[in-house]
Amino acid sequence: MNExxxxxxxxxxxxxxxxxxxxxxxxxxxxxxELVSEIAMLVAYEATRDLPLRDVEIETPLEKMTAKEIAGRxxxxxxxxxxxxxxxxxxxxxxxxxxxxxxxxxxDHDTAKPVTYYCKFPVDISERIAIILDPMLATGGSAIAAxxxxxxxxxxxxxxxxxxAAPEGVxxxxxxxxxxxxxxxxxxxxxxxxxxxxxxLGDAGDRIFxxx
Ligand code: PRP
Ligand code: URA
Numbered sequence: 374m375n376e377x378x379x380x381x382x383x384x385x386x387x388x389x390x391x392x393x394x395x396x397x398x399x400x401x402x403x404x405x406x407e408l409v410s411e412i413a414m415l416v417a418y419e420a421t422r423d424l425p426l427r428d429v430e431i432e433t434p435l436e437k438m439t440a441k442e443i444a445g446r447x448x449x450x451x452x453x454x455x456x457x458x459x460x461x462x463x464x465x466x467x468x469x470x471x472x473x474x475x476x477x478x479x480x481d482h483d484t485a486k487p488v489t490y491y492c493k494f495p496v497d498i499s500e501r502i503a504i505i506l507d508p509m510l511a512t513g514g515s516a517i518a519a520x521x522x523x524x525x526x527x528x529x530x531x532x533x534x535x536x537x538a539a540p541e542g543v544x545x546x547x548x549x550x551x552x553x554x555x556x557x558x559x560x561x562x563x564x565x566x567x568x569x570x571x572x573x574l575g576d577a578g579d580r581i582f583x584x585x
Contacts, residue, residue: 374419379547380538381556383419388412388558392536396574402583406459409508409581412536412558414463420504420532420556421468424448449501449528453478453519454491456577457506460534464506474498476505476522478515485568487515492522499527508577510538510557512568513545520550536577537561539570 375382394400395408427444430437448471452461457476465471477491495501503523510516516533523531531553533546538557541564546555561570569575579585 379551379554380543380560381419381554382560383416383556383558385415388415391415392558395536396572398575400580402580405580409456409459409536409577410461410463412463413460413506413508413534414467416534416536416556416558417464417467417504420534420554421448424502447501448472449474449495449498449503451476451494451503451505451519451523453505453507453515455479456508456581459577459581460506460508460536464504464534472498472501474503476519478518480511480515480568485512485514487518489518489522494523494526498523499529501528502530502532503528504532504534506534508536508581509570509573510535510542510546510555511564511570512539513542513549516542516546517549520546520553524550532556537570537573539564539573 375384391408391412425444426441428439429442431440450464450471451474452458454477472495474494478487478489481488505519533553533555535557537559539561563571565571
């Protein structure tokens with residue numbers, strides 16, 4: 374794990390190995406989808422490291438003991454449509470009691486600015502820790518818009534989970550929302566002239582859903 378201020382790069386060997394397959398142009402839709410979910414689960418392991426615990430009395434086959442359990446049902450998972458949906462199964466297999474909200478955003482092809490088309494949150498989201506999911510953090514426009522919406526819903530503790538992030542996007546999110554910790558599997562080199570991440574993995578939504 375590699376940590377600079379507000380950015381945690383989860384570079385465990387298992388994640389790096391899976392990410393290399395994910396990036397490859399030769400990886401097909403089915404395997405790509407499975408890998409996005411698996412990597413999301415592994416990154417979530419780090420993103421949930423600070424979840425509050427409480428004591429619980431249990432009995433092993435040998436004796437009684439005071440053990441730990443996660444305190445309360447306090448998470449809201451918020452995938453950004455479309456590509457964030459690919460991360461949802463992996464996270465929910467780890468955190469099945471989470472509630473789920475969805476934010477619909479797409480980048481305008483000409484301006485690369487986010488356009489919002491959908492938003493639905495759990496009614497009690499303001500009492501929860503929100504983890505926003507999107508495999509790609511490029512310019513940061515979509516992440517900033519999503520964080521704005523989650524904050525407007527009253528959430529105080531927000532984490533951003535990506536698979537591949539660009540330095541430009543990380544800087545933009547940190548400037549707009551310095552309180553939000555970003556967790557990713559890799560910090561790539563730069564954006565190209567179309568605001569795609571280099572070396573990146575291409576268009577995550579198209580590769581997850583087979584739309585190109
Ligand atoms: C992609 C990606 C992010 C956004 C990142 O979505 O999944 O949401 O771009 O770019 P940004 O950091 O520059 O905002 P896209 O707009 O392609 O929408 P889609 O998932 O519906 O294809
Ligand atoms: N969205 C993607 O899917 N890929 C990129 O490289 C940038 C934005």
